[in-house]
Amino acid sequence: MTFERHQVALYTGELSYFVAGEGEPLLYLHPAGGAMLTELVQGLAQFRKVYVPILPGFDGTPRHAGVDSIVDLANLAAEFAALVIGEAPDVMGASFGGWIALWMAALHPKGVGRLVLEAPAGLRFGMDESSLTPEAARANLFAHPQKAAAIAPTRETAIANGEAFRAYADGVFVDAALVEALPTIQSHALVLMGTLDVTVPVETGWTLTATLPHVNLSYVYDAAHAAQVDQPAACLRIIRPFLEKGAAFIVASREYA
């Protein structure tokens, strides 16, 4: 699947994005590592028209004036969806992207369909502080780091992406305002958590399940924080029926065998 790169003028500046596939639209919000077109993203584009905006400051793109926070990014993503996609798309967010996706769903309820959250950041309850050192953070990303080799950004890009992430996250590990907003989110959410994830602790999944009005939590076996890189096929097996059938995705079907 070949992704094409385009650009669109948003209110705050130019935004680059990748797009591929046919079918119902899916907005994919990338993690702090950047807009990597992973095996999962490629797989999603087999049955969806997938849009992957490169958030300002990532992958060598400039920051936008006035876009300084996660909430600002959520508003920017909503503007992008309205302008480029033109309807309320289903949204998937990975880690940092999941944090943004949650805010997008909270602030723009009519602009978001179903929500897939892969270990969303911003709700790192019970986090082990030893996981915060750069070495630990890198080591904790993957259970199978060899699978990430082909998509890893250059060292310079990785450093710049890390700086962009830290600027937006502003040192927040538990976004109290988001916690307060969770019960208002009406989109049905699928939360994916790697069984080996220590970056976003299991408590995050529990909190989301107890708080979001419509939610399913699913663990991905033998996966760390970047579950989609460690286990792309398993993630796709869950995400596809969820996007196509919503709450009824829990009913087994040979369609997805």
Next chain:
Amino acid sequence: MKFGFFNLMPWPGYPEPPRVYPTPNKDYDPIKGQKLYHDYIDLLVHAEACGFDWIGCNEHHFSPYGLMPNCNLIGSILTRETKVSKLAMIGNLLPLSNPIRVAEEYAMLDVMSGGRLIAGFMRGVPHEYIAYNSPPGESRARQKEAAQLIIKCWTEPEPFGWEGEFFQFKSVSIWPRPIQKPYPTILMSASNEESAVFAAESKAIMAMGLISDIGVARNNVDIYHETAKSNGWVPDIDHVMMGASTCICETDEEAHEVFAQALDYFHGTLMKPTLDALKLVLQAGYFNAQKAGASYDNRLDKVTAKKTIQEMIDAGSIICGSPESVVKQIKRFRDELGAGRLNMSMQIGDLPIPVVRKGMDLFRDRVLPHVRDL
């Protein structure tokens, strides 16, 4: 006529109707649960002293309305705690199970009980398929294949292999073999026409666990008899078993009052998520409207839809009242449905255990003497 005491083992005191399927289990208290299991098992054992011909339990998953994910575990206790009553596992859910495991565990129960097993070959209800990630559209075919494989396990004289659509085993020879010959009594659900046909083809006891309309039940019995006849055998009344939630008290007024409350909790709180699950199964594209209409959950919906206790009695859905009233209601099951067996589900919802125990004693003293010889 023969009678069974059946206990779903429901969870009492769930705080409010669950808003999602499956019911979150954080409100289960294991310490309270330990006592509850023992109290419920005491009731099952007491049933033998009350003259019940069999003691029944069954399998359900992910739900507070039935705390027996594996009824064989309870059955194994009953093999030691009882002496003469049949032990009805109503039953293992074949579409969800490894049939070899079912054959082995049922054989164990039959041997340990001295040949008292009634082996339920059940298909399950939609929320069970969700629980065990089994495609609902395959449930009947899986049940049929599993049933045949289990019987093979019990009867083949030499090790054998099985190459089926859903199950494959290269070489099978289970230990132990059951006591009953040629194999244990089999019971199957016959709550819709297709199931009634399969039960008759299998020479199994036909069982209807929930009657929403006595006319529909009669139709299923007729189909069962017709199918049996065309398959070269004639069922007797012992082959027809009806099930009914049952409450017996000293007076009709008392029984109606306590049962209304218990049924309200059972249907409104404990069973609510199973109805939600049925909707998901329909949403996922399984079952057409006709099949959904015959499903357990749909019948359940009809049974409970704003009906009074008296209306449920009239429909044949429940048995409730004083011993004298219960005698009349039982005679109706015998007369209108030709049922020789009645499975009485007496531990319903949050009905207090002493009330159930009192009802069992009333059954022994003031009901059974009038209906035993029907």
